[in-house]
Amino acid sequence: MTIKAYRAELLSVPEDPLQGGTVRHHADGLLLVENGLVIAFGDHPDLAPRFTDVPVERIDGLIVPGFVDCHVHYPQTDRIAAHGEQLLEWLERHIFPAEAAFADRAHADGVAAFFLDELLRNGTTSALVFATVHAGSVDALFEAALKRNMRIVSGKVLMDRGPETLRDDVADGRADSEALIARWRGRGRLGYAVTPRFALTSSDAQLASAGDLVAAHPDVLMHTHLAENAGECAAVAERFPDARDYLDVYDRFGLVGPRSVFAHCIHMDDPAMARMAEAGAGIAFCPTSNFFLGSGLFDLARAGACGVKTGIGTDIGAGTSFSILSTLGEAYKVCQLRGTSLDPFRALYLATAGGAKVLGLSDRIGGLQPGQEADFIVLDGKATPLLARRMAGASLHDRLFGLQVLGDDRAIARTYVAGELAWSRDAPIPILRF
Numbered sequence: 001m002t003i004k005a006y007r008a009e010l011l012s013v014p015e016d017p018l019q020g021g022t023v024r025h026h027a028d029g030l031l032l033v034e035n036g037l038v039i040a041f042g043d044h045p046d047l048a049p050r051f052t053d054v055p056v057e058r059i060d061g062l063i064v065p066g067f068v069d070c071h072v073h074y075p076q077t078d079r080i081a082a083h084g085e086q087l088l089e090w091l092e093r094h095i096f097p098a099e100a101a102f103a104d105r106a107h108a109d110g111v112a113a114f115f116l117d118e119l120l121r122n123g124t125t126s127a128l129v130f131a132t133v134h135a136g137s138v139d140a141l142f143e144a145a146l147k148r149n150m151r152i153v154s155g156k157v158l159m160d161r162g163p164e165t166l167r168d169d170v171a172d173g174r175a176d177s178e179a180l181i182a183r184w185r186g187r188g189r190l191g192y193a194v195t196p197r198f199a200l201t202s203s204d205a206q207l208a209s210a211g212d213l214v215a216a217h218p219d220v221l222m223h224t225h226l227a228e229n230a231g232e233c234a235a236v237a238e239r240f241p242d243a244r245d246y247l248d249v250y251d252r253f254g255l256v257g258p259r260s261v262f263a264h265c266i267h268m269d270d271p272a273m274a275r276m277a278e279a280g281a282g283i284a285f286c287p288t289s290n291f292f293l294g295s296g297l298f299d300l301a302r303a304g305a306c307g308v309k310t311g312i313g314t315d316i317g318a319g320t321s322f323s324i325l326s327t328l329g330e331a332y333k334v335c336q337l338r339g340t341s342l343d344p345f346r347a348l349y350l351a352t353a354g355g356a357k358v359l360g361l362s363d364r365i366g367g368l369q370p371g372q373e374a375d376f377i378v379l380d381g382k383a384t385p386l387l388a389r390r391m392a393g394a395s396l397h398d399r400l401f402g403l404q405v406l407g408d409d410r411a412i413a414r415t416y417v418a419g420e421l422a423w424s425r426d427a428p429i430p431i432l433r434f
C-alpha cells in the first residue's frame with residue numbers, strides 16, 4: 001500500500017479542552033496516510049525529511065477531522081422543514097406517514113443513497129442514525145454505507161406502541177434486531193444500535209426487551225430520545241408516575257449505561273445529569289432541532305461541569321441543516337441564551353473527537369492521531385465573498401469561529417473517507433461511483 005501525504009494547515013482537538021485537552025495546530029502541516037490510517041500528523045519541516053520518497057499533494061485550506069453526527073434520522077430527509085407544531089403533533093402529522101413509506105425497500109435505498117451523499121457533501125464522515133421500524137430500512141442504509149466505506153451506526157427502531165402503520169411487537173422487534181446484529185456484525189465500518197424510539201412508543205415489555213438486547217450484545221450501542229419537549233415530558237410523567245424522572249424510566253429497564261446515547265436531554269435536573277455521568281452515558285446536543293420544534297435550550301455548560309460526554313447532532317428532519325458547521329453556530333447561540341459561551345475549539349472537539357467518544361469510537365476516529373482512521377475534510381475559509389472578507393488577517397480562533405457562524409456546505413472543499421477522496425466541491429459528480 002502506498003503512502004499518501006497532504007501538505008496543508010492542520011487542526012485537531014483530540015481531547016476535551018474542558019479537561020485540559022490541547023489544540024493541535026500546524027500552520028504548515030503534513031498529514032501522512034497509509035492503508036486508510038493516519039501514520040503522522042505534524043509540522044511539515046519536521047516530518048518531511050522522514051518521508052522523502054513520498055509524493056506530497058499541497059492542499060489549499062484547513063484540514064480537520066471529519067465531522068461526527070451523533071443523532072440524525074435518515075428516513076426524515078424528505079420531511080426537513082415541515083411547517084407547524086411541536087414534537088408530538090409534528091411526529092403524527094409529518095414524520096410517521098413519511099416513515100411508513102420505508103416498508104418499501106426501493107424507497108429506502110433511494111433515500112439512503114441521497115442521505116449519505118449529503119453527509120459527505122457536508123463533511124460528515126461518521127454518524128449515529130435512526131432508521132425506521134422496518135428491518136429493510138437498516139439493510140438499505142448499511143448497504144449504502146458499506147459502498148462508501150463510511151462509519152455508520154444504526155438500528156431498527158423499536159416501537160410497539162406506535163401508530164398502526166408503523167408498529168412492531170416485542171417478539172418481532174427482538175427477532176429483527178438480533179437478525180440485523182448477526183447479519184451486519186463486523187462488516188465494513190458499521191455498528192449496531194438498539195433503538196427504542198422513546199419511552200412513549202414502547203410498552204414496558206419492549207423497553208425491558210431492549211435492555212436485554214443491550215446486555216446480551218456488548219458491542220452494540222443504545223440510542224434513543226430523552227427529555228426533549230415539554231409535551232413529551234408531561235406524557236412520560238403521566239405514564240410512569242412512579243419513576244423519579246424521565247431518565248429513571250430508561251434506567252429501570254437497563255437502558256442507561258456507558259453505551260447509551262440520548263438525544264436532547266434538555267429538561268433534566270442536576271441529579272439526573274449526575275446519574276448520566278455516573279453511568280457513563282452520552283448526550284447528542286441538537287440545537288437546530290431544539291429551536292425548530294420549540295423544545296428548549298440544552299445546558300451544555302452543566303453537562304460539561306457534571307462530566308457527561310457530549311457530541312453534536314443535526315437531528316434531521318426536526319433539525320434544519322445537514323451542516324455540522326451551521327449546527328455549531330446554532331450551538332453557540334443556545335449557549336449565549338443560557339448565559340454561557342462556547343469556545344470554537346471546544347465546538348470543534350464536540351463535533352469530532354467528542355462525538356467519537358459518545359459513539360465509543362475514540363480509538364478509531366475523531367482526532368487524526370497516528371493509528372486512527374483517516375477521515376478528514378478540507379475547510380475553505382474563502383468559500384464565500386463574505387467569509388473571505390471576514391477571515392482576512394484573522395487569528396485561527398477567529399477564523400474557526402467565523403467558519404462555524406458563517407460556514408455551511410459551501411465551506412467543505414473536500415471530504416476524505418479512510419484516506420480516499422469521497423467528495424470534492426471542485427468535481428461535483430460523485431467521486432466514488434455506486
Ligand code: GUN
Nearest residue numbers: 095197198225289315318
Ligand atoms: N422523539 C421521538 N421520535 C422523535 C423523532 O423522530 N424526532 C425527534 N426530534 N424527537 C423524537
Ligand code: ZN
Nearest residue numbers: 073225263315
Ligand atoms: Zn431525533
